[in-house]
Amino acid sequence: MPIRTPHPSPLPARGEGGERSERVRGGDRPRNLRDAVLSVALGIPGQLDHPDFRNALECIVAAAKRRGKSVGTLLRSAQDVAPAVRDGITFLGIASEATALANGIRAVVKEARTALSVRG
Numbered sequence: 001m002p003i004r005t006p007h008p009s010p011l012p013a014r015g016e017g018g019e020r021s022e023r024v025r026g027g028d029r030p031r032n033l034r035d036a037v038l039s040v041a042l043g044i045p046g047q048l049d050h051p052d053f054r055n056a057l058e059c060i061v062a063a064a065k066r067r068g069k070s071v072g073t074l075l076r077s078a079q080d081v082a083p084a085v086r087d088g089i090t091f092l093g094i095a096s097e098a099t100a101l102a103n104g105i106r107a108v109v110k111e112a113r114t115a116l117s118v119r120g
Contacts, residue, residue, distance in 0.1 A: 061088035 038057070044050045064071045065088070072091030075084060076099060084092055095103075 057087055 039045050039047055039050070039053050042050075042052050042056060044052055047053060061071050070091040071089050072093070073084060073089050074093040074096060075081060076095065078094055081092060081094065
C-alpha cells in the first residue's frame with residue numbers, strides 16, 4: 001500500500017519499471033525543496049539530513065539538470081546559501097518578508113535592551 005501524503009509528491013514520477021522519469025512534477029517551475037514541503041511530503045518533517053530526503057533531493061536535482069531546468073528554494077538566511085549550492089540548487093531566494101520583519105524587530109529589541117542597560 002503506498003504511503004499517502006498531505007500534498008502531491010514533488011518527486012519525479014516512477015515509470016513501470018520503477019525508474020525515475022525525466023519529468024519533475026509541477027512542470028517547469030522551480031521547486032521549493034529544502035524547507036518543509038519535501039520533508040513533509042516524505043513523512044519526515046524538517047529532517048533535511050534524513051537519507052530519504054537526501055535521495056529525493058539528488059533525484060530531483062539530477063532530473064532537473066538533464067532537462068536544463070533550475071531547482072529552487074527559499075532560504076532563511078545567507079548562511080544557507082553554500083549548503084544549497086552544494087546540493088545543486090541554483091535558484092535561490094534568501095529570506096522573506098516575514099524573516100526580514102522578524103530580524104528587524106529583534107534588532108530593535110536588542111537596541112532597547114542595550115539602552116536600558118546603559119541607563120543602569
